[in-house]
Amino acid sequence: MDKLVLKISLTLLFVFQLANGYAVQQQDTLLLFTKPGCSNCHAAKQILTQSGISFIEKSLDKDVNAAEMLSRMAAIGYKQSIYLPVIFLNNKLYHPAYKADTGLVALPLQDVVDTIRLKFQRGELNLPLVDKNTVSVQPEQSVAPSDCEVKTSPIYLICSVYDKEEDAKVLMNKLLAGGYPFAGMMYYQNKYRVFTKFYYDQVQADAELSTVKNEYDKAYLLAMP
Numbered sequence: 001m002d003k004l005v006l007k008i009s010l011t012l013l014f015v016f017q018l019a020n021g022y023a024v025q026q027q028d029t030l031l032l033f034t035k036p037g038c039s040n041c042h043a044a045k046q047i048l049t050q051s052g053i054s055f056i057e058k059s060l061d062k063d064v065n066a067a068e069m070l071s072r073m074a075a076i077g078y079k080q081s082i083y084l085p086v087i088f089l090n091n092k093l094y095h096p097a098y099k100a101d102t103g104l105v106a107l108p109l110q111d112v113v114d115t116i117r118l119k120f121q122r123g124e125l126n127l128p129l130v131d132k133n134t135v136s137v138q139p140e141q142s143v144a145p146s147d148c149e150v151k152t153s154p155i156y157l158i159c160s161v162y163d164k165e166e167d168a169k170v171l172m173n174k175l176l177a178g179g180y181p182f183a184g185m186m187y188y189q190n191k192y193r194v195f196t197k198f199y200y201d202q203v204q205a206d207a208e209l210s211t212v213k214n215e216y217d218k219a220y221l222l223a224m225p
Contacts, residue, residue, distance in 0.1 A: 028089070028127050029056065029090055030048075030116065031087070031088040032044065032045065032055050032058070032086070033059075033060060034058070034060065040148040041084050041085040043109070044109060048117070053116065053117065054128040055127075060150070067201055071201060073200070074200050076099055077104070078097065078104060079198055082149065087112060089125075155200070155221050155223045156186070156197075156198045156221070156222045157198070157205060158219060158220055159175070159194055162193075165192050168192035175196055180196045182196070
């Protein structure tokens with residue numbers, strides 16, 4: 001009986017805390033991958049800072065940050081041109097594109113930043129506060145639009161090569177249904193090549209190649225120019 005009373009008391013206390021806004025909220029994380037000289041990076045940081053929104057910045061002038069960004073992008077199936085800043089909110093990619101049921105959807109950077117700012121203003125994000133009056137973002141000069149773009153060369157793990165498209169599609173669909181969500185096919189040098197996944201990190205690609213070779217002994221890595 002005493003245990004039942006205690007359980008009811010704790011439940012009522014939790015409900016009371018929820019009703020009064022005292023329940024502990026999960027901390028949100030806003031992550032920006034940037035690089036020096038990127039005017040878009042500077043603009044995004046300036047807007048967020050002036051709105052009192054804190055964020056974690058990782059500059060791509062450090063190899064470890066570049067490797068982390070490329071790994072995150074590859075993990076969600078992003079293989080297009082990468083325009084900075086790369087923005088993740090709670091591990092969800094917001095820019096240069098976000099993942100939807102229909103695939104990757106691109107939005108202008110201004111729309112992405114405005115969306116985050118509105119979420120913050122409505123109290124939908126639990127981000128650490130910053131004093132916008134004491135934080136300044138130093139201006140950065142970008143000499144060309146390409147300064148906001150990251151040049152990447154994906155590495156494809158090819159598991160089989162075919163002369164006919166229909167044969168390649170059969171294997172591709174088998175891979176998709178068998179636990180390879182990023183499998184696909186490409187027509188390259190007059191052949192249809194089926195891949196299990198693509199990478200931006202050579203070390204990771206080499207490691208997974210050895211595993212795939214257990215099932216597809218002719219598997220190899222193809223780095224696109």
